Amino acid sequence: MADGEERAKPKPFKAEYAKSGRASCRKCKENIGKDAFRIAKVVESKQFDGFMTLWFHSRCVFKAPGFITNVGDVEGVDALRWEDQQALRAYAKGEGGAQGAAGGKGAKGKAAGGSKSEEGKSEGKTKAKGRKAGAGDEDLEGAAAGVHGFQVAYAASNGSACRHCTEKIPKGQLRVGRMEPSSRGVEVVAWRHAACVGEEGIWPPGASVQGVEGWDALRKEDQATLQAMLGGQAKGKGKGKEAEPPKKRQRLAEQDGGGEEGKEEGSRRNKKGKEEGGMGEKGKGGAEEGREKGKAGEAGMSKELEKALEQQARRLWEVKDKLRTHMSVADMRAMLTANQQDATGSEDALRDRCADAMLFGPLPPCPLCSSPLEYWDGQYRCRGFLSAWSACSYSTREVQRREEPWTIPDDISNPFADEYRAQQRRRLKAGDKGKSKGRGKGKGKAEGSKAGEDGEGLWPQRLLPPEEKRSEVKKGNSAGEGGKEGGNGRAAREAREAAIPDGGVAQDKPLEGLHVALLGRLSRSQAAWRKEIEEGGGSVAALSSAAVDCVVATEAEAARSQDKLVPAITLGAPLLSEAYLLDSLSQCRRLPMRAPYLLPLAPHLQQQADAAPPAAAAAAASGAGRESKGKKGKERSGEGEERVRSVRVKGRAAVHEASGLGESGHVLDCDGTVWSTTLNLSDLSTGANSYYILQIIEDDKSPACHVFRKWGRVGSDSIGGSKVEGAGREQAVALFRRLFKEKTGNDWDAWQAKTGFQKQPGKFYPLEIDYGATDDDGGQGGAVMGTRSKLDGRLVALLMMIFDLKSIREAMVEFEINVREMPLGKLTKRHIERGFQVLTDVQAALQLPEDSTGRRESAIVDASNRFFTLIPTVNPAAIRTLQALSTKIRMLEALRDMEVTSTLLSASRGAGGGADEDEDPVDGHYRQLQCGLKPLERSDADYSLVSEYLQRTHAPTHKEWDLQLLDVFRVDRSGERQAFRADLKNHMLLWHGSRVTNFVGILSQGLRIAPPEAPVTGYMFGKGVYFADLVSKSAQYCFTSADSSVGLLLLSRVALGALHELTQAEYIEKLPRGKHATKGLGMMKPKEDEFVKWASDVVVPCGKPVPSGVKNSQLRYNEFIVYDTSQIQLEFLLKVKFIHKR
Template identity: 25%
Template sequence: MSVDSAFTVEYSKSDRSNCIACRSTIKKNTIRFGIIVQSPNFDGKILRWHHKKCFYKKVKLHDVQMIKGFESLRWKDQERIRQQIEGNSTEKKNETVREDAFAVQYTKSNPNKCHACDSAIETDTLCLSKKDGTTISSEPNEQSDVWYHINCFNEIKDDLGFSGTAESFSGFANLKEEDQMELRQKLPSPTVSSRKRKSETDEIDDTMIVKQPKLEDEIQIKKEQSELLWTYKDALRKEIPRDVLKQLLEFNLQKLVSGEYNLIETVADCMAFGALEHCPECGGFIVFNYTTYKCTGNITEWTKCMYSTQSPNRKPFEIPDDVKQQYNILPKYNPKFPLKGYSIVLAGRLSKTAATLQQEIERLGAKVLANVDATVDVVISTQDEVQRKSKKIQDAQLFEIHVVPVQFLDDIQNDQPWIVMEKLKISTWGILPHIRKQQTKDNAQKISTSRSRKSVPEKVSMILKDGAAIDPDSGLEDFCHVMRDSETGEIFAAVLGAGRTGTIYGGKKNEQFDDQSEAIKAFETLFLDKTGNKWSDRGTFKKFPNKFYPLEIDYGNHDIQKVFDNVNANKRSNLPKLVQDLICFIFDIESMEEALLSFEIDLTKMPLGRLSRNQLNKGYQVLTELQTLITNDATNKTAIIDASNRFYTLIPHNFNRGKPIILDKIDLIQSKTEIIDNLLEIEKAYSMLKETNDQKNEHSIDDYYKKLKCSLQPVDHNSEEFHRIEQYMTNTYAPHQRKYTLKLKELFKTTREGEREKFQKWQSTENRQLLWHGSRKTNFAGILSQGLRIAPPEAPASGYNFGKGVYFTDMVSKGAHYCFATPTASGGLMLLCEVALGKMYECHQRTSFSTETLPANTQSVKACGKTIPSPKGQYITDDGILIPMGRSINAKIQKSSLQYNEFIVYDTDQINMRYLLRVDFQFIN
């Protein structure tokens, strides 16, 4: 049974629940069925409880495996539910399903899963659906569509009650003609289907006769186990107090669960089958989860352990002698052990005797040591002893150990030890125990831990004016803010916001303060509680399991207006009108935001003005780690999930109501690498916008133009130069490209500061060509100001087909693809660059190269494509540049995996920008 089932069953724990159908009370200890749906108001699932009869009226189940908690019921109740479901199955075989319950359509952009095979149905493919009462939406009494691949539907159509033809499906008339034919072929006539099904059923019946004895044995075993469990449950509920149940679990080193119901379930399971051994992968506690035993521990500080099994290792469940004899008169027992694992030293004359304190400390799970050393977690003393600076106090100061009063032992009953330490500290020094131990750990840790830290630095410089602390392990985020008055600077509120990473769920909690110091103190306490780190130690931040992690965010000026909105009547631009329009086009903030949305970036967590280059580079590092994991150990799913968690923490995505995609495929790594490439360019453009203009009388457009450090001269449309470039574009546009045509709107000569000087050493190279390079228009502020650049070392090599270099093409169709124009944003920019190719190494398949790995005596790579410009149409300029502007022809290359030629150089000095083209993508239909 899947734990993602939409249904659950249990005995009502009280008289407080009401049936969602009839609105009357569900009595305690009676069976109640729940329908699990996503809450529309907060981050989590909610249960809509029903009486048994009310549930049966609403939902027709056909398999007990669809119900969570079914096997936890008494055997007689399990049997009754089975009989009810068997009756549903009989009705199902005989019922006539309305034809409008079935539909056919092309899948939308949101991914669907096939209900039969549980695999994804790709976007824009044909799929079938049936309205089904066993799939519940968030609205009561509403049936949802259940989706199937065509082949999967065909295999189980009789079970689904379908007896029609292809034309029976709603939406059939809207299909393409070829898809209508496919559906008719794959769904034969009912007569043929019935005969086929009958023969299959006969075979199944014969098989069942053979398997019947084995099935009966399994049922008997399950019955005996259920009855044994309920014998223990009834006895525990009647005779054993809750504190003793907790004591039994801790005595046997089991996970301490909360709630009387869960305590009884857990102890009964241990008594019936043995105590559970700890997880073999991480050493964490294992607990029963409906039909599977799952680990509750953490593989790394970022990711929960994924271990689960139906046959866990067990050991004898031991019961202390005193419990066996007098369990009902045991003294009150605190099972939490809030100081478990702590070492404490007592110093000076205290308000209680040493023996009393030692007994109390041991009852809380800690041990008392005689002397102070590096292993001690906290020292209990008095203010007088601290001022006297006794030997123990001096040692505590040497090792940065907190000194606290005896009150510490009382306050930890209600709060975390490290929070109480900070509140009650009577010493002027002190580093929290878990931070001290982390700092002194040996660097040689297990592989999974070292992997998780490759891309996450020990120190995180964090700007937290409006910061975010994230728990990627649980998927929850917390935002801790101290709000500051913009005029007086007074801090007056601490704000806590919570929500699921990349989704729409969540809310905020405001806590108001009259005093600035109180607000700061509340914020610092909250920060310590949520992250395990002191606010003052954020420069050496450490990530801890199940704790939040701070994002480094660049907070700039968020009130930047669009360039073309900043025109002032008293300021006149000295630039030609065509150049003014181009600058506005390049620095269009709306386009930048649209680009971020197309990357599925969560603009509430990483808005345009908060892109951090440092954080984006860390994203590169995580992708490189993922590439290594996928290449070397694709089966290590836990490590891949761990790294995926870290990537989504560093680069927040918006998944709406969906779940983050695990980055377990190379093509996903390539896609995310391209996203970071583009984000870095956008970050550069926005940083240029944020820079202040000291020339008060200068038009803002002129200011941004100067920041590009690149001369842009419009070329006359009537010139030979313009017509030649226009012809180059027309001739190298592939004839099979039917999505759009290209129109050269404007042409600009480009001269980047310092570029031609660097290119000088390549000027005499014989093989220099004028080649295309396309990119998103939002990238051109960075490209013009910094030049075309090679991906940094942090970026994964798998993101580039022929290694980390700068890519060009002699076919405009190839370059235009990377402009990512749309019918609603049809303008694009392209470059024509003089590229010193020199001697080229020709290849036909993807191979990674770099400056160091290029074959001897070669300066570039030519990846040969199937469609090329005709050599007969080549043109050579007066300064020796070859323009491959012949009409496209078939290269007659059979072995190539590429459609078009690509030229790659691994030294940016081999590039000299010559033209910037403003292009209009004229979409067809």
């Protein structure tokens, strides 16, 4: 690993000697004795955010060739005894386990093969070469050892399809099957054409086809064909039917390497029949590639280096064995402490560090964080922390050890310690004073010197093995693009389809969160469909239920029972064929609810569907996550609906739905303390991105309490767990305090007081969440919001649009913010301001010069860790570019406006902000805006002016969409006209665009300037409010899409005064004397002789774009920037439809 590189994932395998006798082999189920040679498969845990090891006897691994094909994929190889190292290398090269090597015990100072351990006896009988794979191995499940999990047969029907090329395999044709996990987490046979197996590279290199299950049942000519294709012989055309691959090849989008580690049951050892990480998986990323890389690595080791490494390994183990015999754990810790080395960790880790330093000298501190370095797995690494927020990821293969003797404390006295002291005194007395002449830095090369040889200075150099490259894991591609949209309910369809991931990777529960209504007689019984739907994660709902997401029917039944569909259609649920469920289940992904799955509606129902109010559509699809195009993260649609529906805010906090106590309990609120917290931890160097939720939930009708905790990985439903513990109030409070201290390293009182709380290395940090708005805010008495409003219908639609919580969640998903574990909460304003401060630190890190120590990279990662810990994000990545930094700035600006929306919604809950109970929530929201909004009639002169301005100023390069004006509202924000600087001259009516989710903040608080905490990056002419004279330039910042095509634009009266004109970027902190605003001069501008005057003194630059005559400008179009919000007066709000052309 290069210096400073992120260490997100461990190697896929690990080799060591068992530290205890508690583990059992995942293959043979027998105990793995202490100090026995064992090999682990490293998989992502389903119970916590991290990785877990699945252990096997080395003998069990060596009986299944193809499990490991590249020794570079194995952690800890050079920490093994030499015989076991060589056995593992030979196995990875396909030569089988070296005889007698596997199963030796790490505690003994003799060759592993010579030990008389239980494993050694078994392995001593195994030959290294010439053994037919799988012959007589009763401890291997299924087929032959060399081709475990494979089988061959003739297709019994025309029903199977090749997993590689997706073409059908005709009846009677030769096919090859491999056991692979299905979407249900059980293993099934995945069939392929024989030629496709070779083409895909999944056959274990060097494995014999003659031992595969079904071999003896094949015709001789087909055996010859299969042998030629897969058996390692020269390829040629066989006589069988599978001699040539099919003409058409189309790779199925699937995740390679899903293997058995994808099963959740694997980590629960008590569940029968569920084996995770089994031996059947052959070489991630392609066995053949792994084999070639492994051979290349071995080829790079010269005989001289190999001999020197063997001698070095034997000397290291000689010292380790003596340490085991003569030194206690306390002795080793005392030695390491006396020599400024790391004295933490297990007994084996302490012994490794002591042996390394006693042979090669004490290591220097880390150049980045000053923590002790240690040798491990071919490199010197740091296990310290850069700061309280970041683990140090420094590693190197070159290090200059300290030229000073190794100190053994005087109170340690034993034969080994005495002998070592005497040897060291002899070296010093002989004149080897610690100066190393002409010695290298330990680059892993044997340059004529033997490891451990005297006469090289105070310390000999440690030789490092050649770097083994890790295998590249092939990743699956997304598939399953939806077809063209058909007609079946306009508003509801748009809202729902925005919530459904278009394609995406396979899901274990593709229908999770989906509520399906079944209509009448189907092709199979409703009971059978119910079972299928529930197994896929969904549920069956009644047609009249408000929870219905879609209705499934046959075309004939739909034609007969149209009247039964009225409730569901009114809610916006689409009518789908059974093929939708079949395809979603078979493809293991939720497909878009579009053609060809949509069934036709009767004309009167189609009219109802198209006329369905946006509120109904939003309610029907509420809570569903949405995946924006190109986003790597994944939000399962439908999940949020159930989540939002089941959670209720009682008092000052929301009971988490996973507790199951939301209906009967409330979060304990006593003595001014709300006993609820959400903790977060993100560290890019370790790959951690974890959350931990802690609550005390008190029963509504009794003093009984429960302590609820939930943990996992941010954005993942499959990783983590939860627990509810009943207790009295005092016991619950004590447990809450203990868990908070354990997870954060701080007392709960310190966090509550906001004084004395210090972030601790490797510990969680609390988020400041103000539980406010919920999806039932505004809904009173079960009525649909907006139905009782006394406002103009156009204004009601606008208010419902800007106060829509579903849009807020979708925007958060687009920014990859974690909405799963704070779905009803919001980060406080102070918390968001801290995010801005951290981004300023990111900017400072980006400005650091590159250096060899990796300080710049470490500073970037450290600041990124702080940001993602404060702002939980689904897929965090180090903020390494100014463009990425600008994106995060925009994200926080959007979050700031969302916080305003949520605050206003919170204020309207309960008493409705002081309104009577009969007031529609929309009217209450409008009153809280304190901003007058009056819809203009199309006959109004101002409407005509705005429409002409919009149509004439579309820039020629903005061709992705056209703009259609839907409504215009006159804006009168409270107090803004009185504060406006009318004394300044040069007033213009200019454009400003923003996300819909930002407009509650804009209308209630006005257009604002970025806070002082925000970094200066991303503002071409400094922190100010930016305007344009071409509508399409501002419209770009509405960030609409084909699925969400309606945006909002502002026209503001801007008092520009004297302009400071620029053609190049210049960060303005203070304008030159006599200047009031900045104008960025573009190479195109509106045609000036088409300008008009409005309200007597306001220039409306509504001319068509023409060349400006400005040369060498960084801007294509004009920009206007003011740095004082009193120069801005909002005049018109435009509701605009973006007609996307692609």
